[in-house]
Amino acid sequence: MQVFISQLHPVYSFLRTAFTALDALLIVGIVYFFFRAIAIRPHFRRKQSHYERRLAVAKDPALQEQWNGIVKKFDANPPQSYTMAIIEADTLIDNILKRVGISGETMADRLNQLDPDEFSILGRLWRVHRVRNALVHSPGFVVSKRDAEEALKIYESFLRELEVLG
């Protein structure tokens, strides 16, 4: 028996080397075709949830720049620049809500659809939004610097909750 095996040994080791090499080749081939197969598989676009879409919108760096622009102009020409800053900040948030795909005719409709549990600042945002409406619709309405700063802070924290600002 021992003799038989020792005679067989060169054949055995040859076979082992050959097959191990073949195995390695097959693995390389499988990896190569695996990636080709992944590349050609059908690609299905799925409907995103509100949250996923929000994240996708929030990644847009242009939004952050717009916000920085608003903050920069805040002190440029008081008191008109306060008014401008509030109106612009409001428009910015409304645009974001529109892009996320929340439907509604006015911004109030859109805010109504948001979940107060998800956005803790929502109640205060409503207040600021009413201030903005007053600024736009009733002539002669002015805001003090403190009110304007507070309003801007509320907009900022809402943007944080939307994850637009870090």
Add this chain to the structure above:
Amino acid sequence: MFKNLFEEINDLIGEFLKKEESWLVLLFAAGVVTIPFFVVENLSALLLGFITSTWWLWTFFILLPIFRDLELHVRQTNFESKITWVLLELHMPREIEKSPRAMEQTLIAIYTLRNAPGNWIEKYIEGEVTRWFSLELVSFSGEIRFFARTPERHRNAVEAAFFSYYPDIEITEAEDYTNQFPRDIIEVDERGLDIYGSELVLTKSPAYPIKTYPNFEEPEEARQVDPMASMLEMMSKVKKGEIVCLQILIAPAGSDWVEEAKKELEKLQTPAVAEVGTSEAKKLTPIIRSPGKTAILEAVERNISKPAFNTLIRVFYVAPKEVYAREYVDKGIVGTFNQYGTLNLNMFRKNHVAQSSIKKTQSLLNRIFYKTRVQYRRNRFLYNFRRREVPPETMIGRIFTSYFFNYNFASRWSVLNIEGLATIFHPPTSFVLTAPHMKRMESKKAGPSAGLSIFGDEEEIEKFK
């Protein structure tokens, strides 16, 4: 598929354990397996040694089929994407006297275009697959049109096949109507549409034929019916904005299915036996076959005597949300396929796993990730329908086109012979007078007088085609 498999295995084990002798067999087998471990010392070590010294051999035989199928899948998909297609529109004349038999001849002519990989280079390097055709019936807001899609290289042959048996038909190249369909479900929603689609499969082995046109024909004219009438009638009833499509993908089948069918036939041919005689001298004698069984046998034999196509039937419905009525297609259009079914032979049913919806109330399991799965299903159906996609040949191909929430194992071919195929799709005979909305040709064609002297080059003749 897996559910069936588990049920079958369960049944088998159940049956097996019920029998007394099977316990003996099991004990005996357990003994045979375990005794060597007691008799020979270190057997487990020996086994381990055997595996460690020969693993390279086993790995090779496990990896080889995986590599082969993966490679085949990639090459075949490549081959498929390189086929150029032409969509032909078939304009029906006002009146067709021909029975579906003419369509059968047309299909034979198409069958002869069959290609299949002849050697391993064609199969594994070029990834050749049988080129398929598509016969389509589409109702645009009630206006019914006929289409045939063919690989460009077969265009002339397919046109000739139709012309030779239906000389009055006019064939033009058409723009693909599926281009106006939404591309995916996001677009479906954006455009305020809703979709539904399902595939149809045969319930039994393809050895059994469906009810074919000879069964609908009688010598007396008052008794003749055209089974396509109900389908056309249903389709012409759709409202404005709705589109209902019937897509029949056909790929000429080889002879594999005949081998399968012959086994089924053999089962039918073996006569039933009965015990006769006294208890001492029992004798088995065959019983005479009942007329019904004889009829089945005849039908199966007739079925496998004709060339067949791998067939995939898809029904698709897209409509604005306001008028969307799924039942109309789900029950109505699909229901018209019931007339081709007989209980003793074969019939069509919906392929529930390959359709675009999931029945939520059917079982609790269906509620798991319901929304995500439905989204995937609708997407896949739309994708398959628009691309006239055929199911992948290999298991690996099915796995790689699957997603975690949506598996591509369900879509499958049914085998229909030319007779069955001609029954479900043919230019409607003159018995279908009720389809007023069908787009027809108003003129009748006649051949030129014989012996007309024709001069000129190929291009000049081209103008008159």
